[in-house]
Every structure is written in structure tokens, then in C-alpha cells.
Amino acid sequence: xxxxxxxxxTPEWLxxxxxxxxxxxxADAVSxxxxxxxxxxxxxxxxxxxASETAALSVAGYKAKPSADSVRRALAGEVIERPxxxxxxxxxxxxxERISGKPYGIPAKxxxxxxxxxxxxxxxxKYEATRREFVTEAxxxxxxxxxxxxxxxxxxxxxxxxxxxxxxxxxxxxVMWQTGDVSEYMHQMQGGxxxxxxxxxxxxxxxxxxxxxxxDLFVKRIHRDDxxxxxxxxxxxxxxxMVDESETLFRRLGAAPATTEAAPAAPPAADWRAQFLKTA
Numbered sequence: 001x002x003x004x005x006x007x008x009x010t011p012e013w014l015x016x017x018x019x020x021x022x023x024x025x026x027a028d029a030v031s032x033x034x035x036x037x038x039x040x041x042x043x044x045x046x047x048x049x050x051a052s053e054t055a056a057l058s059v060a061g062y063k064a065k066p067s068a069d070s071v072r073r074a075l076a077g078e079v080i081e082r083p084x085x086x087x088x089x090x091x092x093x094x095x096x097e098r099i100s101g102k103p104y105g106i107p108a109k110x111x112x113x114x115x116x117x118x119x120x121x122x123x124x125x126k127y128e129a130t131r132r133e134f135v136t137e138a139x140x141x142x143x144x145x146x147x148x149x150x151x152x153x154x155x156x157x158x159x160x161x162x163x164x165x166x167x168x169x170x171x172x173x174x175v176m177w178q179t180g181d182v183s184e185y186m187h188q189m190q191g192g193x194x195x196x197x198x199x200x201x202x203x204x205x206x207x208x209x210x211x212x213x214x215x216d217l218f219v220k221r222i223h224r225d226d227x228x229x230x231x232x233x234x235x236x237x238x239x240x241x242m243v244d245e246s247e248t249l250f251r252r253l254g255a256a257p258a259t260t261e262a263a264p265a266a267p268p269a270a271d272w273r274a275q276f277l278k279t280a
Contacts, residue, residue: 006139019098020149023191028086030235035081044074095246119166123206150195159199166206193224
């Protein structure tokens with residue numbers, strides 16, 4: 001892992017991120033459609049692992065063998081899940097960034113970037129004061145293979161990270177205080193711990209307009225989950241293959257002679273996209 005000490009949002013930071021899947025988008029990168037639900041997956045995994053029908057039904061919580069066609073296909077070794085449109089679009093965006101060397105897509109509005117920097121700085125100050133922790137700013141962390149990146153909001157001691165969010169949506173703020181549900185950010189935080197090797201990440205929600213009632217700073221510590229990380233990294237590796245394939249396709253199309261004829265039809269889906277989340 002290597003650190004690039006550049007402020008988030010600067011041209012240097014944007015250039016360093018180009019072509020790298022970043023932790024803030026890991027959830028998009030591994031998103032799929034058409035898969036099994038939790039009970040179906042438990043049943044299929046048990047059967048494929050050699051368990052008896054009785055044991056598989058018991059673990060999955062079924063009284064009778066599930067009859068869904070997706071379960072039958074999964075038991076036959078067929079690919080059930082496939083990359084979501086969001087994952088495919090993100091892979092294509094990154095492929096274009098690799099070729100151009102520039103950020104691709106709709107840029108964030110300046111006021112949003114300015115607000116984010118201001119809120120992040122204030123949240124760090126409040127966190128340090130209330131938690132008696134010292135936060136070291138760090139720009140961009142890139143993994144040893146120079147494939148994945150993580151923009152950390154700060155390093156704490158030898159083992160910690162912070163991830164700061166300052167939502168504008170008032171309902172989102174209320175729900176966070178009521179439920180403490182940080183699942184929306186789990187891939188980003190676990191991804192950050194994976195890349196940096198850290199053991200925990202403090203999720204921070206900062207809402208300065210609630211300072212008068214003491215509800216301006218919400219903090220929840222998330223510990224490293226190696227099982228979650230292992231599953232995520234396996235999917236991220238497949239996503240990286242998607243980016244490679246998209247880059248190769250763009251370069252091949254660009255090298256082909258110009259023509260007014262329609263492009264040939266794409267081959268059947270027995271390619272890398274269909275194999276994206278193939279069950280081992």
C-alpha cells in the first residue's frame with residue numbers, strides 16, 4: 001500500500017484516482033441482479049457442499065425443497081447472478097479513464113465539494129475534542145497491485161480510520177440516530193480497512209445544525225470483518241476483470257477501420273460478464 005498526500009478534490013487527487021475502483025464505489029462495483037435470496041443461497045451452498053437434503057432444509061429454514069427455477073439452475077452449476085447495469089457502467093467509466101488519463105462522468109458540483117471539505121474538517125475537530133483522539137489526514141491510499149484505491153477521511157493511531165458523512169437529507173439524519181444502520185457504507189469502510197490494513201473504522205455523521213440539542217455528532221465504531229472482506233475482494237477481482245475487458249474493447253474498436261456498416265451482433269453471454277459471479 002502507498003499513500004499519496006494530496007487533498008481530496010484537487011487536480012492531483014483526481015488524476016491519481018483515474019482508472020482505479022475506489023472504496024466509495026465498491027458497493028456499486030460488486031452489485032448484481034438476478035441472484036438467489038438468502039435462504040436459497042444457504043440451501044444451495046449446503047447441497048453443493050455435500051450436506052444431506054434434511055440438513056440443507058433445516059439450515060435454510062425450509063419445510064419442503066424449494067421449487068424456484070433459479071435454485072434448480074444454481075444446483076446445476078449455472079450462473080445465476082450477473083453484474084448490475086450500475087457495475088457495468090462503472091467498469092466502462094473506469095476503462096475510459098485509463099485511456100484518457102482524466103476523470104470521466106458527471107463532475108460533482110463545486111458547492112458540494114466545498115461543503116464536503118468544510119464539514120469534514122469540522123467533524124474531525126469535533127471528533128478529536130469529544131473522543132480525545134488525534135486524526136492524521138491522508139489523501140489517497142492505493143493497494144500494492146496499483147488496482148484499487150481508498151480516499152480516507154483520516155487515520156487514527158496505528159489501527160483506526162474515520163469515515164465522515166454530512167448528509168443534507170434531514171430524514172436520513174433522524175433515521176441514522178434511531179437505527180444506527182451503516183450498511184449503506186459497509187463496503188466503503190471494510191474496503192478502507194482492507195486496503196490500509198487497519199482494524200477499525202469510526203463512522204461519523206456530522207450535522208452541525210443539531211448542535212443546540214447535542215445531536216450534531218454521531219459516531220459508530222465498525223470493526224474489521226475478514227469474512228466480509230474476503231467475499232468482497234473476490235467480487236472486486238472479477239470486477240477488475242470487467243474493467244480490463246472494457247478497456248481492451250474500446251482500444252480494439254478504436255483501432256478498427258472506420259465503417260458505416262452496423263457492428264456485428266455481440267456473442268452469446270457465455271463470456272466474462274456471464275462468468276462474473278460464477279459459483280466456484
